[in-house]
Amino acid sequence: MPAAGFAALAATWPAAATRDIGPFRLRDGAGGGSRVSAATLEGPFDATALDAAEARMGTAGLFMVRGGETAFDAALAARGYAVMDPTVILAARVDALEAAAPDGCWPPRHAHLALWAAGGIGPERVAVMHRAAGPKAVLQGAEACAFVARHGDIAMLHALEVAAGARRRGAGRALMAMAAGWARAQGAVTLALAVTRANGAARALYHRLGFAEATQYHYRRAPA
Known part of the structure; x- marks a missing residue:
């Protein structure tokens, strides 16, 4: 992969x-x-x-x-x-994941933009979502949202954001189930996402849901 x-x-x-x-x-x-x-x-x-x-x-x-x-x-x-x-990059077979009917739309609504902005995902990153050419959607839950798009048989999840007051209450898990449902409806075989190694809490959640490491990368920045 x-x-x-x-x-x-x-x-x-x-x-x-x-x-x-x-x-x-x-x-x-x-x-x-x-x-x-x-x-x-x-x-x-x-x-x-x-x-x-x-x-x-x-x-x-x-x-x-x-x-x-x-x-x-x-x-x-x-x-x-x-x-x-x-x-x-973590990945899982869609047919092995808990799936739920996705509550999704495109383009993003004001509530999604406000939630992303509160989490540091501003207009420049939203513009990236608009540039994605394949099937895509914003998934929405209770005080949470995420962007998902498909390329080939892989659906990728990006920009999962949960409002500060709603964290650790299952909102992230519910969105992941929606993402699996969306990926299945789109005919994707694999659901994948990227997460930094430093984000231990998110990686632990994804591993509990059945995701495993598929590959990895890092950046190197030029010296000053």
Whole structure:
């Protein structure tokens, strides 16, 4: 699943624009965060092409290093790039998950935008959702919402947000069941999501629901 998972991640949470320099894909995230702004290695590692990519990005250089890209990771470390936000992609077969009828819509409503804004998901990230080209929806629960989209046979969940006063009351679990129901209705085989390793509480919830680590990545940021 690693390659398919990263393809689904890119398709369901897309950059505003991309440009290829040799094997490197540079991204313009338009303020939508690291995931849509980081450059990635899309072919065999080439140090000369890395020089060209670095020259293009300058001091704002940010790369996503995916599982198995050891030579690329070592090259960035040798150039002083610091590790940032180690992240895992968790996945589960849709037919193995608890599913519920999804309460979903598109586009997002005012209540969704307000809830996301309170959690730090602003207009630039909402614009990322609008750019996703495949089937998509905002799932809504009691003081909670999430964005879900499908690419191929993978449905990806993004931007799950629960109001501060409603946390630890089952809202996240209910949204995950809706996501499984939505994925099943869309014909997806797998439901996946990305979560930072530092977010232990969320990872524990997802593991209890039946999700397992499919692959991982981290970022490396250019030295000041």
